[in-house]
Amino acid sequence: MNVKKQLMDGLIHQNPVTVQLLGMCSVLAITTSLFNGIGMGLSVLVILTCANVVISLLRKVIPSKIRIACYIVVIAGFVTIVDLALKAFLPALSSSLGLFIPLIVVNCIILGRAEAFASKNGVGASALDGIFQGLGYTVILIIMCVVREFLGNGTFGGGILNGGEGIRILPEGMPALGMILPVGGFLTLACVIAAMQYFLSRPKKGDKKNEEVAK
Amino acid sequence: MSETAVKKEPGMATLVLVLFAISAIVALLLGVTNMITKPYIDANAEKTKQAAMAEVLPADGYEEVKYTGGDGTVDAVYRAGDAGWVVQVTPATSFSGTLSVMVGVDMEGKCTGVSIVATGETSGLGSNASKPAFKDQFIGKSGTLAVSKDGGEIDAITGATITSRGVTESVNSALAAAASMG
Numbered sequence: 001m002n003v004k005k006q007l008m009d010g011l012i013h014q015n016p017v018t019v020q021l022l023g024m025c026s027v028l029a030i031t032t033s034l035f036n037g038i039g040m041g042l043s044v045l046v047i048l049t050c051a052n053v054v055i056s057l058l059r060k061v062i063p064s065k066i067r068i069a070c071y072i073v074v075i076a077g078f079v080t081i082v083d084l085a086l087k088a089f090l091p092a093l094s095s096s097l098g099l100f101i102p103l104i105v106v107n108c109i110i111l112g113r114a115e116a117f118a119s120k121n122g123v124g125a126s127a128l129d130g131i132f133q134g135l136g137y138t139v140i141l142i143i144m145c146v147v148r149e150f151l152g153n154g155t156f157g158g159g160i161l162n163g164g165e166g167i168r169i170l171p172e173g174m175p176a177l178g179m180i181l182p183v184g185g186f187l188t189l190a191c192v193i194a195a196m197q198y199f200l201s202r203p204k205k206g207d208k209k210n211e212e213v214a215k
Numbered sequence: 216m217s218e219t220a221v222k223k224e225p226g227m228a229t230l231v232l233v234l235f236a237i238s239a240i241v242a243l244l245l246g247v248t249n250m251i252t253k254p255y256i257d258a259n260a261e262k263t264k265q266a267a268m269a270e271v272l273p274a275d276g277y278e279e280v281k282y283t284g285g286d287g288t289v290d291a292v293y294r295a296g297d298a299g300w301v302v303q304v305t306p307a308t309s310f311s312g313t314l315s316v317m318v319g320v321d322m323e324g325k326c327t328g329v330s331i332v333a334t335g336e337t338s339g340l341g342s343n344a345s346k347p348a349f350k351d352q353f354i355g356k357s358g359t360l361a362v363s364k365d366g367g368e369i370d371a372i373t374g375a376t377i378t379s380r381g382v383t384e385s386v387n388s389a390l391a392a393a394a395s396m397g
Contacts, residue, residue, distance in 0.1 A: 062233060065230060073237050
């Protein structure tokens with residue numbers, strides 16, 4: 001396993017959101033301000049990396065018949081730890097993300113990577129996979145947040161910059177509220193995926209992998 | 216998968232043992248985490264509560280008094296010195312069931328302020344109930360209130376009518392509770 005390929009897989013070729021289409025629920029729901037996006041992305045990154053490492057370590061111990069149950073217990077454990085830690089040390093983020101932190105348990109990115117990668121690869125590669133897939137997720141979240149916050153609320157950096165209000169770019173009343181509503185989430189996500197697929201499907205010099213992904 | 220297929224199929228006892236061991240270790244870790252974080256979480260909750268009470272009705276101190284009225288949505292009533300009452304309400308109406316509102320009521324039965332203590336409402340919509348543009352509408356109001364959609368005078372938050380109704384209900388409950396305290 002080489003690091004560069006894993007990085008490119010996580011960010012582009014096998015991006016958890018735009019190519020594997022995993023974890024859609026949280027992507028649609030929480031991408032309304034930059035603070036949410038970064039917080040959620042990093043939470044998933046930490047949980048995914050920890051879960052990948054532990055599952056990779058236990059992959060010879062866990063019988064295949066009960067592997068899913070074991071994965072869920074491990075994942076739920078890490079999610080609860082992160083949830084408690086956020087409540088204790090970052091209450092603002094915790095209240096802003098609300099239910100979506102506990103719901104990371106059922107985020108299919110984490111179970112998906114446990115089943116598809118960590119259960120078949122060594123600890124080092126699994127840890128890297130967790131970090132890079134987490135980064136890929138975070139990057140898409142941030143893109144979605146910036147677009148939706150700008151169009152729907154007219155601000156940039158809500159929750160972090162300018163005392164939590166965000167820097168106002170569009171005047172009040174001009175932004176389209178629909179972009180903050182669920183419908184805006186679907187529209188933005190569709191555009192992001194379409195853009196990504198367009199760049200992925202452009203033929204590159206003898207790169208067969210790209211063509212496979214495009215199909 | 217292939218390596219497990221070659222090996223002898225593990226018996227039921229092994230399955231139970233492995234899952235039990237993993238669960239036990241995770242449970243232990245969670246217990247430790249809870250022990251470490253609990254004081255911080257409690258302190259945060261207390262801080263939020265104190266800040267909310269000071270925001271809705273400034274006073275030197277707050278003393279919890281027993282609420283004897285029949286309104287089940289009223290969680291607690293605090294006596295804020297001579298200034299009035301602070302009432303914590305969990306309204307029956309909320310978008311996701313975790314709304315908790317602190318309402319200040321002065322001696323004349325007027326609302327002095329509203330603060331959202333806990334909310335599971337949609338980020339970016341229902342969570343806007345914490346913004347002054349919405350909650351400052353309640354200041355100075357008394358009697359029974361309703362959102363404009365229901366023929367009242369409170370302008371609901373765009374895209375979050377249910378949350379707005381929940382907060383309005385909370386204020387009504389709080390005003391009634393404070394009135395009953397005399």
